[in-house]
Amino acid sequence: MSFNFFGCRKMAEAAAKSVLGTISRGHLECPICCCRFADPKILDCLHNFCLNCLLELISRQQPKADEITCPVCRRVTAVPDTGLQGLPKCFFLSNLVDEFNKQERLLGDGPTDAPTCEECDEGLEAISKCLDCCKLICTKCLEAHERLKSMRHHRIIGKEDHEFAEALIGPRKKGNLKCNKHHNQDICLYCETCKTLACAACAALDHRGAEHEYIVVADAIRLYRQDVGEILQRFEQNREEFKVADDSLSHARNRLRIKVARTCKDVTTKEEEEISKIRNKSRLLRDKVTQIGEARERKFEEVQKSNCDKMKRAEQIVATVNDLMQQADDFELLDLKPKVMHNLEFQDELDFEQAQHELSFIGVKCQDVVADTDIGEVLQKENWQLKVEFGETGQEDGTFLCAAGVACLSNGDIAVTDMEKSKLMVFTSTGEYKKNVGGEQLNNPGFVAVTTDGLLLVADKNYVKVLDSSLSVIRQFATSPDDADDKTDLSDITVDKENRIAVADSKRKIISLHHLDGSLIRTIPNDMFGGGLAIGIRERLVFTNFYESKLICTTYTGDEVFNVDTLLDGEPACPWGVCCDDAGDIFVNVGSERFDSCEVHHYSPAGVFIGRVARGLHSPVSLTFSQNGDLVVADGVSVKIFQRV
Template identity: 90%
Template sequence: MAEAAAITVLGTISREHLECPICCCRFADPKILDCLHNFCLKCLLELISRQQPKADEITCPVCRRVTAVPDTGLQGLPNCFFLSNLVDEFNKQERLLGDAPTDAPTCEECDEGLEAVSKCLDCCKLICTKCLEAHERMKSMRHHRIIGKEDHEFAEALIGPQMKGNLKCYKHHDQDICLYCETCKTLACAACAALDHRGAEHENREVADAIRSHRQNVGEILQMFEQGREEFKVADASLSHARNRLRIKVARACKDVTTKEEEEISKIRNKSRHLRDKVTQIGEARDRKFEEVQKSNRDKMERAEQIVATVNDLMQQADDFELLDLKPKVMHNLEFQKELEFEQAQHDLSFIGVKCQDIVADTDIGEVLQEENWQLKVEFGETGPEDGKLERPAGVACLTNGDIAVTDVEKWKLMVFTSTGEYNKNVGGEQLNNPRFVAVTTSGLLLVTDKNYVKVLDSSLSVIRQFATSPDDADDKTNVSGITVDKENRIAVADSERKMISLHHLDGSLIRNIPNDMVAGDLASGIRERLIFTNVSESKLICTTYTGDEVFNVDTLLDGEPVCPFGVCCDDAGDIYVSVDSEVFDSYEVHHYSPNGVFIGRLARGLHNSYGLTFTQSGELVVADKESVKIFQRV
């Protein structure tokens, strides 16, 4: 059974690694092209005969790269010794297992297909009876070592000579290879060095030193490639996000157009269709551009991976002499690293929107917004103790009916306003003692933090249940600093005192605690089960997964100076928006980051002590700003 298993394994290895890609048979006299792919010499000869009239170069059938044919023909291409030895050893093991081919070996000197009866150890060729006679008649071969079929070592001889000790010189067969000429990029023996590689222009090095230097150079280049791999991942992720954000914005823009169309359906049906098509066309054009860049990056990376995989195989499997023999080709192939650059996403191209307007006569229904800009749309909240007036707004959330819920930490109340700023109602007293942070579930329930509790309010703003965010014995060690809820209605609560985020089901039951020493600010739900939170004192924006693995930890800066982050929220594409306080510029602003924590730009400048941030269902940004609430829209 073990022998059968070994035979099966050998067969698999042969098919996967020892067969020529052209003839699908085991390599025979394998040659290496400039691209480092290996093929049988016979297969290459047949291939180049079909590629006439360009007989001075040959195209690799695997990667289509071109290799110049040496002056001596394809026979002058480098031999792949490690593959030849591996095939020989493989054949030997098959013979030992009784699975070797039953056909007798044929002569390698003639084309008559006669059975080989001897092997010349100096020529490394199997020869028949006729060729043996000719071999012995030639003066230059008279002293070659011949092993006959009757010799007990014939089976070993058929496997091929094993490389023992130093490699012999190609020109001086009795001399060991001991040097490598850096000038000529070739191995040499002492005789070669004295005759062909002498003089100040030739830099001869001992083989050990040359291979050590070669391995070090290759290692450094491969290490640089690893850096390129990481850059590719960042670029690819940014392009994927930009494309996804573009699709979301295109969909939202089309929805905005449709809404305007429905308002003035009798006048604008045809023009709205034209504008949607325009938005879609721009979106498709930009998406194609993103796709082209992404495909180009991936193609570069795929080609680089192929070269690296081939070089790694060669570096692991080839012996030192062969590595040095192939050094020019290896280093030539590794030159791709110098040009391995990946194009990043042009974030501005991932935004598209519309600016709708009233239609009069032949006026267009709106215009396509191809750049993202913001302006103040609505501001509300007079200062005063009366109902409907604000003293210190903190948390904001948009209800499913479009109303805006605002917590006032001076009045200890929750107030509700319409989207245009008209006061509706407030909640306080017995239901809410100290409301601070708010969030809304996908089903329209309002979540409010009230000291160490989260209270759940229905559409009529009545408390229907509550749950604690910390154990009873931790009440004096708790400081809730933010709350958020994801699309699966999982609730996350930040506790800056206990340095953790607690994750709960909608009924309040605990899913898990996520400890993190950097928890010291507001909290938001990002894409792919990520939590984004701020650290005011350290000027940090941090992102972790639901299992506590850190995704990024970045400094919040403005012109190289640290700014203190407070409120944080995410839009429907996963982009991050943070309100920051800059002592240098004496101003609060809202900064825009990608889902991977890359700073994109500034918006909503000139604010005052802002904390709460959220988005309306139509994509407008709502900011709780000291004594008022401001709503910003894209223009």
């Protein structure tokens, strides 16, 4: 197989030309003229433009000739007393353009004047170079070199050779930067007082006063890079603050949508009750709810966009500074230090606005429609009041000794377990007793939950029992090996929207996740569990630690999301029951160890305390939400239902 060297070389040159073209268009072209930079100048915002382009731009921005507006980011830069020529020159861009042009000419793709022969006076085009004579030669002089005995052994290179192109372009400039004022002096110092580069003569003549503090370039750039590095490191904290603010805004927007939908559904229910009289007023009220929701949605969106814009601008500055720190040489970096540090001051003003949680709620307070009155009142603030309380202390059916577990059935009924009586009782939504389940079906019922298809789950001693709509046990499963039954204590049970069942075992210190048929998905060890259990948004387990006054959230794989203290009037409070609403907000029963003063507290999905829902509870154990959004609390010797007002 033969190897085509020249073919491969042409392919390599073509690829190189393509890469150079991409770099030129993406990084070396002025945003104004879209041509390669010529005498690039840097504005205060760190954007670069050709000097001539800036001169034309400022001529169109009259009469404000003392400042110029960046056409990219619209920031204003003061024009120096010496004019735009006094703006800092971007040396690394200028050098990069020179090097780029050189490489293009080496590839034969750039504009260059045809060289003439340096051996004769006929002005013929040079086609070769004699390395021994160090001269460019034409065709005739090449023949002479080959004919004359004294030159026959001279080394000749042709136009296609790299060294021939190097002879046309000349070597790249090297050496230290020279002082603009003392042209024969090297820059070796940086005056911290004047924020400028200086040579030894400048230090002796212009910066010799006691007020001038200058250091050698190497130390100046080291300290400069150190300062910039510390500032950029602090920027990572801003990034985390942005994420927290953005997550809270996203949740608030999502919760608002859910509440708007639920409120509209409540309004529709009321509409259907008196449809002949209130259809038109119902439509008007839904529109009002929707308009309020849309207005708040826009407000959340504006805040979120503002935060994103701030972050985007910050990212742009950081990217520009990082690029500058990597590509510019030390002298240019020090020359640009005031502008770079000024741009990095954005962090002092980088303040992300958090979500106004109260704006994420919307509800409706319906009322009977008489004559021309409205169908209801739009609730724009979330307040709670006791709607219904039922049950009393006693041994009879419908009374309680220790109301513990509570769940709302698909038909609106409320199932309550009494641990002292070892019974599960069923009540209507208004508190009227209907029936109980115990005896052979349930031995020691504890906590309960309801699946999306209406099945009732009961933690009964060492088993989870599944009951149908008639409250008959249709199957059961154990959460631990048979030999671990005596070490098992099913403390709570909950179920997610995909009917995956989470069961807490306080003795084994685990939370087990099961399919509806009882098959194990995984176990999640957790030493912090010691109270109630709920499932929040995005496959998160929310649970409490009664003894350490903690509200904890983990993923299904056990990774901790948050761990916060539960407080009551500023003091540690013991939490027990916990549940989540359809938007993922968390509601917790808290109280003192004596249970003489208990409350229900409201937290965001991120574990941020929002407010109190109810006070003056006796001994709340578990709580849940009804289908219409009421909060149902099993409070020891009674059941309390709270509604938003």
